[in-house]
Structure formats: structure tokens, C-alpha cells
Amino acid sequence: xxxxxxxxxxxxxxxxxxxxxxxxxxxxxxxxxxxxxxxxxxxxxxxxxxxxxxxxxxxxxxxxxxxxxxxxxxxxxxxxxxxxxxxxxxxxxxxxxxxxxxxxxxxxxxxxxxxxxxxxxxxxxxxxxxxxxxxxxxxxxxxxxxxxxxxxxxxxxxxxxxxxxxxxxxxxxxxxxxxxxxxxxxxxxxxxxxxxxxxxxxxxxxxxxxxxxxxxxxxxxxxxxxxxxxxxxxxxxxxxxxxxxxxxxxxxxxxxxxxxxxxxxxxxxxxxxxxxxxxxxxxxxxxxxxxxxxxxxxxxxxxxxxxxxxxxxxxxxxxxxxxxxxxxxxxxxxxxxxxxxxxxxxxxxxxxxxxxxxxxxxxxxxxxxxxxxxxxxxxxxxxxxxxxxxxxxxxxxxxxxxxxxxxxxxxxxxxxxxxxx
Ligand code: UGA
Numbered sequence: 001x002x003x004x005x006x007x008x009x010x011x012x013x014x015x016x017x018x019x020x021x022x023x024x025x026x027x028x029x030x031x032x033x034x035x036x037x038x039x040x041x042x043x044x045x046x047x048x049x050x051x052x053x054x055x056x057x058x059x060x061x062x063x064x065x066x067x068x069x070x071x072x073x074x075x076x077x078x079x080x081x082x083x084x085x086x087x088x089x090x091x092x093x094x095x096x097x098x099x100x101x102x103x104x105x106x107x108x109x110x111x112x113x114x115x116x117x118x119x120x121x122x123x124x125x126x127x128x129x130x131x132x133x134x135x136x137x138x139x140x141x142x143x144x145x146x147x148x149x150x151x152x153x154x155x156x157x158x159x160x161x162x163x164x165x166x167x168x169x170x171x172x173x174x175x176x177x178x179x180x181x182x183x184x185x186x187x188x189x190x191x192x193x194x195x196x197x198x199x200x201x202x203x204x205x206x207x208x209x210x211x212x213x214x215x216x217x218x219x220x221x222x223x224x225x226x227x228x229x230x231x232x233x234x235x236x237x238x239x240x241x242x243x244x245x246x247x248x249x250x251x252x253x254x255x256x257x258x259x260x261x262x263x264x265x266x267x268x269x270x271x272x273x274x275x276x277x278x279x280x281x282x283x284x285x286x287x288x289x290x291x292x293x294x295x296x297x298x299x300x301x302x303x304x305x306x307x308x309x310x311x312x313x314x315x316x317x318x319x320x321x322x323x324x325x326x327x328x329x330x331x332x333x334x335x336x337x338x339x340x341x342x343x344x345x346x347x348x349x350x351x352x353x354x355x356x357x358x359x360x361x362x363x364x365x366x367x368x369x370x371x372x373x374x375x376x377x378x379x380x381x382x383x384x385x386x387x388x389x390x391x392x393x394x395x396x397x398x399x400x401x402x403x404x405x406x407x408x409x410x411x412x413x414x415x416x417x418x419x420x421x
Contacts, residue, residue, distance in 0.1 A: 001063075002040035003146060004170045010048045011055045021048045029313035029340045032142040056092035061167055064089075065102045065134070068253070069245070075252035077106055086113050090120035093127045098163050102134045104190050104250055106257035110154060110183035130160045131183050133190035138244065139311030147171075151178045154186025194250040195270060200235040201242050202276040208238040208417025209279070218417030219399050238417045240284055240323065240371060240397040241277040243308035245316040248274070280416060284323050284369070284397050285330070287414050291367040291393040296332035300390065302365030303327075304358055304380075305372025305398075306338035306345040313340040320371035321349050323397065327369075328352055337361035339374050359388055367393040373400035382409030 002008045012018050020027050024038040040046035049055060055062070066081040082103050089099065099117060101110060114129040121127035131154035136144035151168050155161045161180055165172070172178050179189075204225075208218040218238040226233025242248065251270045258267045292299040301324075308318040315321055321336075328334040328351060335353045338345060342354055355361035358377060362368050362385050370377055378400055386392055386409060394406055396415040406413040407421075414420060 002043065002046040003036060006045065006167075008040075008046045009055055009058050010046065011052060012048075012050065015050055018048045018050050029311075030141050031139065031311055036142055052088050053092055056089060056094075060097055061163065062089060062097060062099045063102050063132075064099060067245070068103050068105055068249075070249035070252055074256065076256040077104075077249070077253035079105065079109065082109065082113070083116075086116055087120070090117045090127070091122070093117075093121040093123045095123055096126035097123070097128075098160055099127065099129050100164070101129065101131045104133065104194075104246070104253075105187055106191075106253055107184060107187050107261065108257075110187055114156065114183070128157060128160050130155045130164055131186040132164065133186055135190070135193065138314055139309065147174075148176060151176060152181065152186050152189050153178065154181050154183040156183065191250055191254050194247050195254055195267070195273075197235050198242055198247045198251050198277070199269070199273050201237070201247075202273040204236045204238045205241055205280050205417075206276050209276075209283075211417040212283075215419055217419060237399065239280070239373075239399050240319040240416065241280040243317040243319045243322070244312075244314060245308075248277070248317045281319055281322050281326070283416060284319075284371075284395065285326050287395045287416070288323075288327060288332075288367055288369055289330070291395060291412065291414065292332075292391075296327055296330045299332050299366040300364050301327050301332045301334045302355075302362035302368045302389070303334055303336040303352075304338075304361065304368065304370045304377045305374060306336050307341035307372050307374075310372055310374045313338075313344055315341050315344045315348055318345075318372075320397070321345055321352075323369065323371055324352055325349055335361045335365070338372060339376055341372075359384060363388040365389045366391045367395065369395050369397060370401060371397045373398040377401075382406050382411055386410065 010021060017027050024041050026033045026037055064082065064085050066085050068077040068079060068082060071078045082105060101113065110129060110131045117127055117129050133152055135148060151171065153164045168178060204222055207221055211218045222236045222238060225231050226236055251274060255267055255270050258264045289296060303324045305320040306315055306318060308314055308316065324334050324336055335355050336345060337355045337358050346354060358380060368385065368389065382405060392411040394411050394413055399415050403413045
């Protein structure tokens with residue numbers, strides 16, 4: 001928002017994060033963001049605080065961007081942070097302003113929050129709620145924010161629509177479409193989009209399962225399907241499946257909410273989408289086990305990748321670390337390397353060993369597992385690893401390496417959904 005020309009205060013309850021941000025440091029890996037943060041902090045348009053009263057007095061528009069993770073013991077979204085944010089801000093809102101929800105929430109949340117704001121805000125009718133879901137991808141957050149494919153706003157008054165049209169004018173003036181709708185639709189656009197993307201990934205992964213039995217090649221299948229413009233090639237990449245802090249928990253929260261609303265049949269297919277996704281991880285472990293002769297006991301396994309996808313240090317629901325931990329639990333000695341996610345991985349999976357480089361992770365390995373498709377791993381020379389491994393076996397969990405290159409260098413190359421030779 002500072003880049004678009006606004007005066008911005010960022011607020012968080014976490015003092016340590018605010019200190020980092022004030023120093024121009026981003027507390028996670030996101031390409032392009034450190035440069036943008038430094039630029040805007042230096043411009044004076046962006047500052048940070050842990051004082052909510054300062055924020056309440058300052059803002060014409062308050063974006064609420066807190067997380068909605070999965071509950072520990074069921075599929076539903078944990079809304080405690082959204083409620084805490086609104087409950088601490090609303091009682092301090094004495095003047096005209098718009099509170100804008102960006103968090104991914106179950107249907108009906110915006111209506112509940114609007115009622116809560118009406119109850120708590122001393123500013124009365126001058127304080128309103130709107131919903132403005134967020135569609136950015138990790139790794140492309142800066143681009144997706146400054147040039148999104150669309151903006152969606154859910155509003156309950158002409159005034160709220162006018163304010164948000166003004167806020168987003170720098171983007172809509174350059175042709176970015178803005179959809180104006182109600183709360184219920186705005187909430188649903190986000191959840192439906194992520195469900196569709198998850199379904200597309202699980203569809204091609206289901207085809208990979210068929211390929212494994214029929215001898216077909218899922219990468220060629222996907223390439224052929226992609227040429228049908230009605231299908232398209234994006235999110236049709238077969239492999240270890242989806243992870244991260246969004247797709248897995250969003251489809252589960254959607255199922256949980258649909259059940260509460262009595263419409264669980266409508267999204268019953270998401271249970272299968274989730275199941276296909278989990279089966280890919282199990283299949284990956286099986287392929288790895290085959291490569292070491294049927295038993296992990298006494299075997300060394302080099303793992304390339306820990307983040308849930310490249311260009312991120314996020315290890316939430318990471319397929320790579322799930323596979324690594326399962327192999328280790330089944331008796332293998334696993335060593336992991338990731339270009340950015342090592343710190344987070346070590347916190348979440350302290351039982352695994354970690355290396356300082358891809359070569360070190362593969363040194364002495366009986367099999368190498370390629371689980372997150374960083375460019376650095378795609379660029380690896382088979383000959384470099386040939387010199388250090390105990391056995392030239394690689395399983396490509398992301399269908400991102402060139403089979404011919406590895407086979408020509410004397411390696412057994414296996415991948416999900418592709419023939420064994
Ligand atoms: C996802 C959505 O793509 C964003 O639009 C959305 O805003 C975001 O969630 C969110 O809800 O905040 P993100 O979680 O950053 O973004 O990651 P994706 O790029 O969607 O990838 C998700 C997972 O799917 C990764 O593990 C990736 O490896 C996997 N994937 C993706 C595949 O297995 N195959 C594909 O073809 C594409």
C-alpha cells in the first residue's frame with residue numbers, strides 16, 4: 001500500500017517481528033520484499049507499531065490480515081486471531097473508518113464480524129466492515145499484490161464500495177478488474193479458488209496413479225491436456241502434491257463449514273482431493289524404499305528440499321518434510337538440504353539431520369529424493385553427485401529433472417506417474 005502511495009502503519013502483537021520490520025528486515029523469505037520494505041521504510045510512508053491505539057487513531061482503512069490456520073483437533077479454521085484483532089481494534093474506533101478483512105475465512109464470518117463491530121465501535125455507523133480476499137502466492141507475493149489478476153470486494157453499503165474503489169484506483173486505473181459483491185460471495189471466491197486449484201492438482205495426480213499402472217507418462221499426458229485451452233497447463237503439474245499454509249487447510253475448512261451448513265454433499269469431492277494428495281506422499285516413500293532394496297534399515301537417504309514449494313522458506317504441511325520424516329521413522333538415516341527453509345525445518349523436524357549443501361546431503365546416500373523443485377536442484381550436474389553418493393538412485397518427487405540426463409550418467413531415475421525406464 002505504501003508503494004501505491006498511501007501512508008501506512010503496520011501493527012502486530014509480536015514485538016520481535018515489529019523490531020525486525022522497523023530495521024527493514026522481513027521475518028520470512030519472499031523474493032523482492034526486502035527491497036520494497038527498505039524503500040518504503042526509507043520513504044517515510046511505512047512505519048510499524050505495537051500500539052493498537054495509535055493504529056485506531058491513524059487509519060481511514062484498516063486491513064485485517066491475520067492467519068486462519070487449521071484447528072489442532074478437527075478440520076475447521078481457527079478464527080481466534082481474526083476475532084482477537086477485531087475485538088482489540090473495534091472498541092478504539094471513534095471516527096469514520098473502514099475495517100477490511102483479507103484473511104481466508106469460512107462463509108458467514110464477515111456477517112458475524114460486522115455485527116461485532118457494530119456492537120463494540122464507539123464510532124457507530126461511521127465504522128463499517130468490508131471483505132477483500134487475498135489471492136497472492138508465496139514466492140510471487142510482490143507481483144501478485146501490485147499486479148493481481150483481479151480484485152474482489154464484498155460490501156454492504158455504497159459508501160464502503162466508494163472507499164475501496166478509491167483505495168484500489170491505482171490498480172483498476174491500469175486495467176485490473178474489480179468485482180464488487182456481497183460478503184458471502186467475497187468469502188466464497190477465495191475458498192472456491194483454492195479448492196479449484198487443489199482439485200486440479202489432485203486430478204493430474206490421480207492420472208499419475210493410473211499412469212503408474214498402465215505404463216503411461218503423466219508429464220506427456222499433462223502436456224497434451226494443456227494444449228486444450230479449456231483445460232490449460234497451470235496447476236497441472238503432477239508430483240508430490242500440494243502443501244503449505246493455504247490449500248490443505250482451506251479445503252478442510254471448507255468441508256467443515258459445509259457440514260455445519262448442511263451442504264457437505266456439495267463438496268464431498270474435496271475429501272477425495274485430500275486423499276489423493278496424501279497418497280502421493282505414501283507412493284513417494286514406497287518408490288524410495290524400492291530403490292534401496294525394500295527396507296530403509298541401515299540405509300542413507302539424501303533429501304533435496306524442505307519447503308512446501310520453491311522460492312519459499314515455508315514448511316507448513318510440507319510434502320517434502322512429511323516424506324523425509326516418514327522415511328526416517330521407517331528406519332532410514334535421512335539428511336535434508338534446502339536453500340532457504342533450513343531454520344524452519346529444524347524447528348519443526350528436529351529428529352532429521354541437516355546438511356549445508358545439496359552435495360553434503362547426498363554424500364554417502366543410497367538414494368537421493370528430489371522433493372522441492374528449487375532451480376538449484378534442477379541445475380545439479382549428475383556427475384557432481386555421482387562422485388559422492390553410495391548408490392546412483394534418484395527419485396524425482398516433482399517431475400522437474402531431466403530423466404535422460406540422469407540415466408545417461410548411469411543413474412536409476414524414478415518419478416511419480418512415469419515409466420521406470
Ligand atoms: C495458494 C494459491 O495459489 C494462492 O492464489 C492463494 O492466495 C494462497 O494459496 C493463499 O490462500 O494464501 P501458495 O500456498 O503460495 O498459494 O502456493 P501454490 O503456488 O498455490 O502451491 C501450493 C502447493 O501446490 C505447493 O506445494 C506446490 O508445490 C503444489 N503444486 C502447485 C503442485 O503440486 N502442482 C502444481 O501444478 C502446482
